[in-house]
Amino acid sequence: MDSVWNSTVLGRDEARLQAMWRAAAPFAHVVIDDLLPGDHLDAVLAIVDEEPVDPYESDIFAFDATAPEPRTPELRALRDGFAAALAPVLSGFTGKTVTRVDMRAYAYREGHYLLPHSDHQHGLGRALAYAYYLPSPTPPVGGELELFRCTIAGGELTSTERALLVEPKANRLVVFDVNDVSLHQVREVTHGLRLSLAGWFYP
Amino acid sequence: MSTPDELDALAGLLGSRTATITPNAISAAIVAELRERLARIGYRRYALLDRGSYEYLDDALDAGRARALFGDAIGPVRALRLGPGDYLLAHHDHLHDHRQVELVLDVSAAAVPGAEVHYRRRGQLFHRAPSQPGALSTVERDGAVTCHHTYVSRRYPAAEIVRLVARRQPGR
Numbered sequence: 001m002d003s004v005w006n007s008t009v010l011g012r013d014e015a016r017l018q019a020m021w022r023a024a025a026p027f028a029h030v031v032i033d034d035l036l037p038g039d040h041l042d043a044v045l046a047i048v049d050e051e052p053v054d055p056y057e058s059d060i061f062a063f064d065a066t067a068p069e070p071r072t073p074e075l076r077a078l079r080d081g082f083a084a085a086l087a088p089v090l091s092g093f094t095g096k097t098v099t100r101v102d103m104r105a106y107a108y109r110e111g112h113y114l115l116p117h118s119d120h121q122h123g124l125g126r127a128l129a130y131a132y133y134l135p136s137p138t139p140p141v142g143g144e145l146e147l148f149r150c151t152i153a154g155g156e157l158t159s160t161e162r163a164l165l166v167e168p169k170a171n172r173l174v175v176f177d178v179n180d181v182s183l184h185q186v187r188e189v190t191h192g193l194r195l196s197l198a199g200w201f202y203p
Numbered sequence: 204m205s206t207p208d209e210l211d212a213l214a215g216l217l218g219s220r221t222a223t224i225t226p227n228a229i230s231a232a233i234v235a236e237l238r239e240r241l242a243r244i245g246y247r248r249y250a251l252l253d254r255g256s257y258e259y260l261d262d263a264l265d266a267g268r269a270r271a272l273f274g275d276a277i278g279p280v281r282a283l284r285l286g287p288g289d290y291l292l293a294h295h296d297h298l299h300d301h302r303q304v305e306l307v308l309d310v311s312a313a314a315v316p317g318a319e320v321h322y323r324r325r326g327q328l329f330h331r332a333p334s335q336p337g338a339l340s341t342v343e344r345d346g347a348v349t350c351h352h353t354y355v356s357r358r359y360p361a362a363e364i365v366r367l368v369a370r371r372q373p374g375r
Contacts, residue, residue, distance in 0.1 A: 059293045059321070059351040111317070111356055115290060117251040142357070148252060160252040183253055186355050188288070 003081025004040040010089050010173070018093035026149035028094070028164040029176035033169065035132065041171055043193060047074045048105045048197070061114045063186075064107040079103035083201070090175060090201060094134035096127045098201035105134075108143050110195040116148060116160070119178045119200065126200040127179045134195040135170040142187050143168045143194035150181040157181075168194050208286050221304065221343040222322065222330035228308065228339035229272070237310045238365050241282045256296035257352070258284040263367060274304045274307050283352065285364040291352040293323070305350070307332055307340040308367040312353065315362040318355045334364060 010017075010032060015164055020030050036044065051072055053064040070076045083101040091097045108114075119129050131145060145166040151159040160183055176182060178200065186194075228265050229237075246258035249322035263282035270277060283291070307320055310332070310335065320332040322342050 059290075059353070062354075111358060113354060115292065115354060118253070155253060157253065161251065185252075188354075190356075190358050 003085055004036060005085035006045050007037055007040055007127050008035050008085060010035065010086060013195050014089065014093050021093055026147050027177050027182045029174065031166055032173045035170055035173045036171060037170060044078065046081040047078050048050040048134065051105055052074050053107055054104065063112045063114065064109065066105045068104060068125055088203060090128060098148060099203060101106055101201045102199040103164050103197055104199055106187065106196045106198055108140065108189045110189055110191055113117050113188040116128040116183050116185040118180055118182045120180050120182065125202045127203055128175055129178050130173065130175045130201065131198040132172055132173045133168040136193045136195050140168060140189045140194035143189040144187045145174060148183040150183050152181065168196065221341055223341045224332060225339040225373050227337050229337050231337060233324055234310045234337050238312065241365065246284050251267065257286040257291055258288045269369065273369045278370045280369045283366045283368060284298060285352060285355050287355055287357040287360055287362050290354040293349040293351040296350045302343060302345045303370045303372060305342050305344055308371045309334065309336050309338050310365045310367060311336045315355060315359050315364055317353060318362065319353045320350060321346055321353060322350050356361050
């Protein structure tokens with residue numbers, strides 16, 4: 001069976017995506033709306049619906065999510081198809097060669113959040129981060145992806161400023177660079193439910 | 204008689220030698236007086252957002268008032284004020300190789316659900332100071348203990364958490 005991701009709009013305009021990536025602030029990212037045709041989106045939702053979620057909580061986050069490694073073969077296939085379809089395109093316009101991806105489904109309910117952090121950790125090899133927003137039965141209030149502008153002086157972080165909010169609109173894909181200053185957060189969901197697939201691309 | 208190694212092992216199992224909450228350690232009138240006094244002095248905002256988002260006031264109390272509230276051999280008292288959306292992360296916490304007792308006095312106007320101070324030993328949560336105006340949290344800590352002040356939900360737009368934080372050597 002063909003991967004649902006083969007029908008994304010992503011590969012149609014690489015030059016435009018490359019220009020967006022290079023011009024983006026506060027750090028390299030792209031926002032792509034209407035990634036999948038509607039019927040393909042339904043197929044993705046059906047797969048995610050079958051995957052169990054558990055609560056996760058630390059000082060920096062509170063959310064429900066699927067396990068780091070998908071439990072159902074369908075979600076594993078969805079992840080692998082995502083990598084096969086998107087990695088070549090992303091490698092082309094970001095300048096970072098990526099080949100594989102991980103994928104978890106996230107459910108941010110009322111009171112859930114992910115506080116500011118950069119995804120960069122030595123040894124993990126995360127090259128690009130992504131979030132793909134799914135339709136919600138009760139669209140969230142809050143839950144925006146917020147990007148921060150960081151200032152470094154003398155090798156130390158000296159300031160962090162709020163720079164950009166990305167709404168978690170259904171069928172929207174966000175891809176952003178992973179580095180020491182790609183500081184971002186998911187703002188608290190104060191009402192409703194925010195559903196997404198998210199993870200990282202690796203070399 | 205236990206050896207220091209045995210005590211360390213026991214402390215590891217139990218979480219800490221001392222971890223208590225004293226409800227109503229001070230009266231509501233003193234809570235209000237302290238909170239108003241701190242507000243008059245004025246807070247500064249900390250905003251390296253990968254570490255914390257909160258307001259603070261160093262040397263918040265004079266030595267006499269600090270002794271009256273926390274006892275003798277107390278170090279400088281720091282005031283923290285957190286509103287909706289504020290937090291202090293664990294990696295912003297100062298670690299100490301030597302044992303200290305950390306005291307946190309809640310002088311907030313009202314309790315806020317979920318706004319707590321958490322202490323972990325090697326990642327395991329062993330002490331939770333709830334949002335409880337007038338309560339005193341006492342925790343003995345060392346280099347293996349981290350602390351964070353949990354995120355204050357925006358669902359409580361009037362939330363104002365005020366905490367006085369002080370440290371002293373154990374046994375004093």
